[in-house]
Amino acid sequence: MEKDIKVIKLNNIEKKEKLILSIGVFDGIHKGHSSILEEMFNYALINDSNTGIITFEDTYPKVFKNLSSFLLTKDEKREMLSLKGIDYMFCLPFDSKLRNLSPKDFIEFLRKNMEFSCILVGDNFKFGKGRTGDVSTLLELSKNYNFKVLVKPLYDIDNTTISSSMIREALQKGDISFANKMLGYKYFIRGKVIKGDNIGKKIGFPTVNVKPDPSKLIPKNGIYKGKAKIKDKIYHSAIYIGTRPTFNGEELRIEAYLFDFAGNIYNEIIELVLEEYIRPDIKFHSLEELKKQINQDLLSIKYRIYEEEKEIKIITIDGTAGSGKTTIAKSLARKFNFDYIDSGALYRSVGFLAMKFDIFDECKLVEIIKENQIKFLWDGEKFRVFYKEIELTDLIRTTEVGLVASKIGRFRGIREVITGWQRDFLKKVKRGLVLEGRDSGTIVFPNANLKLFINANIDIRCERRAKDLNDINKEKVLESIRERDYLDINRDLAPLRLPQGGYFIDNSYTTIDEILNIITTLFMRSM
Incomplete structure (x- = not known):
């Protein structure tokens, strides 16, 4: 294995003789990604193999997809891959040498540096310099380099193919329900609880202020119904994302009002999930008007919680x-x-x-x-x-x-x-x-x-x-x-x-x- 390739073992499952791979960025690990990862896991289960993902350092999505923030941070992606049953993550440096490899040279590079028996990809898979290689190229190369190719059809919702870019767009529009539907899980934001200026507490609605990883994509400003996990407990929450225009704020804040919670949790790492977009972030003409609206928001969210808790x-x-x-x-x-x-x-x-x-x-x-x-x-x-x-x-x-x-x-x-x-x-x-x-x-x-x-x-x-x-x-x-x-x-x-x-x-x-x-x-x- 070349020294520039980072090999990360994601679990403690024993090493096996055979390895099945997939290749991609996997930002978000949405339903389309999950269908590939689940197919890999079950193929490996049947064939007594390990699973591995070949992915790239942040240069790739930043340069080729013009991204500055992601659906999953590095640590979150690693955790999610492990939770999908992936044994190994192989991180390749996306330097000029790798970028200029032809499809054939890329497969030869992989063959030279790791033993694998199968590659599983989606049917829109592209690889090699200028993305000139596709599934048919991979199938042809598999004959010469002695590995099996499995092709998974793309995952559709309502006749629309799921993609990370579609999820980003939905989040930026505040369409959290559709984003969650495409992800297959509720979009989450993890961060440290930091001290705020206590405005919420002063007006009767104490909140926790959360500082997320700077690489995490933050959805549209507004009020959301959601939940918070603090240590080992889950709390219903009203979550605010915005700049506090009523107070002429400029800095983006993420705050959560936690139902049935009391305590000091400064410096704790907590996780918030966003379930439903309630309303946009707007400027109010008075403090009383703001307080009245917050009460209405909380009542609306409480009703939704009441209905939710009826479900088995x-x-x-x-x-x-x-x-x-x-x-x-x-x-x-x-x-x-x-x-x-x-x-x-x-x-x-x-x-x-x-x-x-x-x-x-x-x-x-x-x-x-x-x-x-x-x-x-x-x-x-x-x-x-x-x-x-x-x-x-x-x-x-x-x-x-x-x-x-x-x-x-x-x-x-x-x-x-x-x-x-x-x-x-x-x-x-x-x-x-x-x-x-x-x-x-x-x-x-x-x-x-x-x-x-x-x-x-x-x-x-x-x-x-x-x-x-x-x-x-x-x-x-x-x-x-x-x-x-x-x-x-x-x-x-x-x-x-x-x-x-x-x-x-x-x-x-x-x-x-x-x-x-x-x-x-x-x-x-x-x-």
């Missing part, structure tokens, strides 16, 4: 065996006071019954569980399952039952019954639901608010699984994990995949509090 929120969690997804799911349910379903336990229960009655015929198993449905409940600490009043909760936690559960998971009839149980349970939910396990975000609730895929380094997964199953034979557990992965990834019906619009969480070495903090941020941004 759903978080789905899937992932690999031993990744810690059950611990994460239960912790989330407790944190948000949501109901919880461990769908893996439902499949294990059916697997246990198959072993107990020595019945592996799909129709007979379906008949058994339809005649006597498995009952389940979440008591706030434990997800408990019952069959004919007999509790199965502890009986189903064995390696053998897990392998049988993976096999019967291929039965369409079994899947339909268990999916129906989970959807019916939603009718009883009052606040929200965390659904953890098999196909939670791809099949059961594909329109969930937040869809997560949990994974970890395979050695860590082995240690956790051995402890969970009280099995001291780690080689046996590792073999069972590999077998389980293979079965889950390659099953014919609804194989294990990162859901569309989902996020990848690396749970290798992080604490549960750190993981919950990351997920809380994603939950606040979620649509």
